[in-house]
Amino acid sequence: MKRDYYEMLGIAKSASKDEIKSAYRKLALKYHPDKNPGNKEAEEKFKEINEAYEILSDDSKKQQYDTFGHDAAGGNSFNGENPFGGGSYSYSTGDFSNMGDIFGDIFGDIFGGSSSNRKKGRSSQRRGEDLRYDIEVSYLDAMKGAEISIDIPKKETCSKCHGTGSKDNSAPKQCPQCKGAGQVRYSQGFFSFSQECPHCKGKGTIISNPCPDCRGEGIVRTRKTIKVRVPQGVQEGTSLKVTGSGNAGVNGAPPGDLYVVIHMKQTPGFKRNGDDLYTEVSISFPKAAVGSEIDVPVLEGHVKVKVPQGTQSGKTLRIREQGFPMLGRRTRGDLYVKINVTVPTSLTDHQKRALFEYAKTIGEIPQDAKYQSDNFFKKIFR
Ligand SMILES: [Zn+2]
Ligand SMILES: [Zn+2]
Structure with a gap:
């Protein structure tokens, strides 16, 4: 005896169209074969709820079902490949397209992913996934370039079976269930589903004596140390592509790529700032006043910088092409040096006298004044 359609969807006879749709959607998601590969019970349930929804979502069919029950469809009409063929219903093309819309409406967003799986084709070759790895690079490494070793988790071709998945290197056999297609189709009325073949997991072939290391997958999860050449001039966010160092491909397909994303460590x-490097140095008042050549420490070593006569504290000097190399170019950014002129924090008596004499020359102290003491100095400058 067939179960009641309302019961199948877990709704009351009085359920509205929206309630029917929402109940169906919930159950269809739960029992969809893509979510329950190889689960016969789920498959049966899925067929049932589809059948129930096909009837209850259609006003005229619902009405006939409400009046006549399952007999309305001729008793056995709903359990075969062509459920509506022998019954009292006949479908116009219009009805088909209408149901197609409902199908798209309900599944389009959720199973979009699996429909692209369907397009994988029979060989089931799949390029390996690209990987991303973030590293911190010092200013000096960005300035000079570096080779950095990174240890990343990734999928590699199994070295024991060389990716064949076979313990004894025997050739894979065509999968008897999908006949090599990698996909199985099954129909429920005019709904037709393709899903990954549960027997061969979509490969289309089966391995009779699977490799123990990779369990026949041909691919193992592992960690690998990869040397990455960091070129001169990399910046925050620079992405370095290491071709072929992503995950291994499936069934002999090429591997993905590895993208190493650079972050700057200050x-x-x-x-x-961009390709320019900024720093600060302190120099004495006489050097700033008279002008001099100073050694400015940079990331590695020193750079000689000419400080012009009369340089004020806070002035920034620009030294051309002493910044970072420009990525992929022959030129470099500039070095900016901010000059801080220091004031002595303590002076000997001798130095005070000297400053006293200097103050006289710029008219701050009368020419005939004589240096007596600290306090005398302060009184004059009051
Ligand atoms: Zn293996
Ligand atoms: Zn198969």
Whole structure:
């Protein structure tokens, strides 16, 4: 005896169209074969709820069902490949397209992913996934370039079976269930589903004596150390592509690529802006006043910088092409050096006298004044 359609969808006879649709949607999601590969019970349930929805979502069919029960469809009409063929219903093309819309409406968004799986084709070759790995690079490495080793988790071709998945290297056999298609189709009325063949997991072939290392997959999860060449001039967010270092491909398909994304690690005392490097130095008042050549510490070593006569504290000097190399170009950014002129924190008596004399020359102290003491100095400058 067939179960009641309302019961199948878990709804009351008085359920509205929306309630029917929502109940169906919920159950269809739960029992969809893509979500329950190889589960016969779920498959049966899925057929049932589809059947129930086909009838209850159609006003005229629902009415006939409500009046005559399952007999309305001729008793056995709903359990075969062509459920409506022998019954009292006949479908116009219009009805078909209408149901197609409902199908798309309900599944389009949710099973979009599996419909692309369907397009995989019979060989089931699949390029390996691309991988992303983020690293921190010091200013110096960005300045000079570096080779950095990274240890990443990834899928590799099984080295024991060389990716064949076979323990004894025997050739894979065609899968008897899908006849090599990798997909099985089954129809429920005019709904037709393709799903990955549960027997061969979509490969289309089966391996009679699977490799123990990879359990016949041909691919193992592992960690691999990869050397990455960091070119001069990389910046925050630069992405380096390491071709072929992504996950291994399936069934002999090419591997994906690895993208190494650079993040800059700041060096204390320095700032980077684009290709330019910024730093600060302190110099004495006489050097700033008279002008001099000073050694400015940079990321590695020193750079000689000419400080012009009369340089004020806070002035920034630009030294051309002493910044970061420009990625992929022959030129470099600039170095900016901010000059801080220091004031002595303590002076000897001798130095005070000297400053006293200097103050006289710029008219701050009368020419005939004589240096007596600290306090005398302060009184004059009051
Ligand atoms: Zn293997
Ligand atoms: Zn198969």
